Amino acid sequence: MNKKLIGVVVVAGAAAVVYFGFFAKNKTDSDTTIYGNVDIREATLGFRTGGRVAEVKVDEGTIVKKGDILARLDTEPLNNNLQSATANVAALVARNTMMHQGFRQEDIEQAKAKVLAAEAALANAEKQLTRQAALVAEQATTQHLLDDVRSARDQASAQLKATQQQALEMQRGYRKEEIAESDALLAQARASLASAQLAVADAVLVAVSDGIVLTRAIEAGTMVQSGTVAFNLSLTKPVWVRAYVPEPQLGRYPAGTHVTLETDSRPGKPYHGTVGFVSPAAEFTPKSVETTDLRTSLVYRIRVVVEDADTQLRQGMPVTVRSAQ
Incomplete structure (x- = not known):
C-alpha cells in the first residue's frame, strides 16, 4: 500500500471520528432537551x-x-351584631343552667307552704258549708247564701289541686323535652355568635x-x-414550569430529576429545578411549544418546581429544560 493511499485512509478515519462524535453529542443534547412555559399560580x-x-x-x-x-x-354594624349575639347567648346560658339544675330549694319550700295554705282554706270552706247547710235545714238562713258558701268551697278545692300540682312539678324539675329544647336554643345561639365573630374577623x-x-x-x-x-x-411561590416530554425521552425525567431551565431573557444563566410531577396520560404537543416536526407527536406533561425563581420569570414565558443527569 503506497503512502498516498494510507494518507487518504487516515484522513477519512479522522473525519468519521469527528462526524460521529459530533452527531452523538448533538443527539445526546437533543435527547435531554425539552420545552415548556412558566406557570405562576394566581x-x-x-x-x-x-x-x-x-x-x-x-x-x-x-x-x-x-x-x-x-x-x-x-366593622361598626358587624360589632353591633356581635354584641347582640353575645347578650343572647348569656341569657340562654342562664336559663339553660336553671333548667338543668332544677328549681331552688327555697322555691320548692314556698310551693309547699302554698299547699298548706290551700288545705287550710279548703278545711275552713268545708266547715262554713256544713254550718250553712244546718242553718238552711232550720230555715235560719237562705238557700242563696248556702249556694255562695258551696261555691267558695269548690274554689278552695280547685286552688288546692293547683298548688299541689305546682309543688309536684317543682319537686320533679323540668321535663326532659323542655331541657332538650333549651339545649338546642343555646346551641343555635352559640352558632350565631360564632358567625358574628367570624364576620368581624373576615x-x-x-x-x-x-x-x-x-x-x-x-x-x-x-x-x-x-x-x-x-x-x-400572583403567587411568587411556588413557580412551576410546565414542559412536555416525548415518549422516547420519558425515562430521563422521572419525578425527582434535577434540571436546568433556560430563558431568552437570561442567556447563559440557567435556573434550577426539580421534576415534581409526571402525567400518566399522553397528549399532543401544545401549540405554545410545538415545532413543525412535533405537531403530531404524543408527549407527557411534567411539572418542574423552580428552586431559584426570581421576578424575571413571568407567566407564560417559554423555557428550555435540560436534564442535569
Missing part, C-alpha cells in the same frame, strides 16, 4: 362578608407577604401567600357583597 381574593370598604392598603404591583393586610371593611382581608398584586377592583367607600372580587394576586 389567587382571586375577596371578602367573605359584605359591607362598606373602609380602607385599601395596597395597589397594583405591590409586593405582599403572607398575612399582610390588603383592605378592611367598616372584615380584614389578608394575603393568602407571598405574591404581587396584579389587579385591584375596590376603592374605599365601595359597598361590596360577600365573594366580590377585590384583588388578583
Whole structure:
C-alpha cells in the first residue's frame, strides 16, 4: 500500500471520528432537551362578608407577604351584631343552667307552704258549708247564701289541686323535652355568635401567600357583597414550569430529576429545578411549544418546581429544560 493511499485512509478515519462524535453529542443534547412555559399560580381574593370598604392598603404591583393586610371593611354594624349575639347567648346560658339544675330549694319550700295554705282554706270552706247547710235545714238562713258558701268551697278545692300540682312539678324539675329544647336554643345561639365573630374577623382581608398584586377592583367607600372580587394576586411561590416530554425521552425525567431551565431573557444563566410531577396520560404537543416536526407527536406533561425563581420569570414565558443527569 503506497503512502498516498494510507494518507487518504487516515484522513477519512479522522473525519468519521469527528462526524460521529459530533452527531452523538448533538443527539445526546437533543435527547435531554425539552420545552415548556412558566406557570405562576394566581389567587382571586375577596371578602367573605359584605359591607362598606373602609380602607385599601395596597395597589397594583405591590409586593405582599403572607398575612399582610390588603383592605378592611367598616366593622361598626358587624360589632353591633356581635354584641347582640353575645347578650343572647348569656341569657340562654342562664336559663339553660336553671333548667338543668332544677328549681331552688327555697322555691320548692314556698310551693309547699302554698299547699298548706290551700288545705287550710279548703278545711275552713268545708266547715262554713256544713254550718250553712244546718242553718238552711232550720230555715235560719237562705238557700242563696248556702249556694255562695258551696261555691267558695269548690274554689278552695280547685286552688288546692293547683298548688299541689305546682309543688309536684317543682319537686320533679323540668321535663326532659323542655331541657332538650333549651339545649338546642343555646346551641343555635352559640352558632350565631360564632358567625358574628367570624364576620368581624373576615372584615380584614389578608394575603393568602407571598405574591404581587396584579389587579385591584375596590376603592374605599365601595359597598361590596360577600365573594366580590377585590384583588388578583400572583403567587411568587411556588413557580412551576410546565414542559412536555416525548415518549422516547420519558425515562430521563422521572419525578425527582434535577434540571436546568433556560430563558431568552437570561442567556447563559440557567435556573434550577426539580421534576415534581409526571402525567400518566399522553397528549399532543401544545401549540405554545410545538415545532413543525412535533405537531403530531404524543408527549407527557411534567411539572418542574423552580428552586431559584426570581421576578424575571413571568407567566407564560417559554423555557428550555435540560436534564442535569
